[in-house]
Amino acid sequence: MTVEELLRKDAALAMPAPDTKAAMGELSPHIAKAAHQAKLRASRRREAGMAAAACLPALALLAGAASAALLGDWSACLAQLAPLGALAVAALAALPVLEHIRASGKNGRMTT
Amino acid sequence: MLTDEQLAALAAQGNRMALSQLAERYHERLFRFYYKCAGPNMAADMAQAALLRLVERVHRYRAGPQPFSAWLFTLAYRLFIDETRKKRPLPLPYEDIRRIAGGREESAAAVERQEAQRLLRTLKPDLRAMVVLRYYMDQSYEEIATAMGTSAVRVKWRLHDALERMRKEAQA
Numbered sequence: 001m002t003v004e005e006l007l008r009k010d011a012a013l014a015m016p017a018p019d020t021k022a023a024m025g026e027l028s029p030h031i032a033k034a035a036h037q038a039k040l041r042a043s044r045r046r047e048a049g050m051a052a053a054a055c056l057p058a059l060a061l062l063a064g065a066a067s068a069a070l071l072g073d074w075s076a077c078l079a080q081l082a083p084l085g086a087l088a089v090a091a092l093a094a095l096p097v098l099e100h101i102r103a104s105g106k107n108g109r110m111t112t
Numbered sequence: 113m114l115t116d117e118q119l120a121a122l123a124a125q126g127n128r129m130a131l132s133q134l135a136e137r138y139h140e141r142l143f144r145f146y147y148k149c150a151g152p153n154m155a156a157d158m159a160q161a162a163l164l165r166l167v168e169r170v171h172r173y174r175a176g177p178q179p180f181s182a183w184l185f186t187l188a189y190r191l192f193i194d195e196t197r198k199k200r201p202l203p204l205p206y207e208d209i210r211r212i213a214g215g216r217e218e219s220a221a222a223v224e225r226q227e228a229q230r231l232l233r234t235l236k237p238d239l240r241a242m243v244v245l246r247y248y249m250d251q252s253y254e255e256i257a258t259a260m261g262t263s264a265v266r267v268k269w270r271l272h273d274a275l276e277r278m279r280k281e282a283q284a
Binding site: 001002003004006007008009010011013015016017018019020023024026027028030031032034035036037038039040041042 | 123124125126127128131132135136139140143144147152155156159160163164167168170171221224225227228229231243247248275278279282
């Protein structure tokens, strides 16, 4: 008999079964904790995505203003910067609301 | 029934039931892997430690060309290697021979098992794990390569080398 055949034969023989029920019982609190953390991570990822999406129009305006300034077209540059200022004010106003959403998400409840 | 990959994706999003089901599904396979690699004394503890690692790291799992089991056995293999580096490896199982042979140690099955275990024991831990993954866990060369962080060609070559060593040992 070759070594390969010997190993395959041994693999086919019965092995003692583990106590899966006990193992799962021990694992249960860890599973609960990991699931909670995964939910938090997913929520943070969503927030980061939203923040990145919110930044895109501002970046576009900034790029437009910069290119207008390079071309010496100051009126176009100001036209681009004006909505950027409005956006900055809006973002500052929204910050406390976002912070509240984040804090309530961390505590596991959504109050808004 | 959901596949392992679907369960892992759900578990990564924080689905408790999916994570629990995944752990339960793999407990016996992990136990069998460690039973052959590390011996009966360590098998249960190591299988539990591997499940704990699964629970803690499932959010890092990304579905790819390899099945979920390849990803899980990467964790299991690394855990085994870490353990063997930490302490002297315990002897491989011998006490189950009587149970399998029904009390007749002379039976062919018992003798073959004893011989297989003796030969496995002569291999270094990484080679032993490779042989166990291939012959006891029925993993493909590609899956073993993923678990060990190497190429399938190298796995084939090293497995050939391991079998050759065992053959020489058997003849000695």
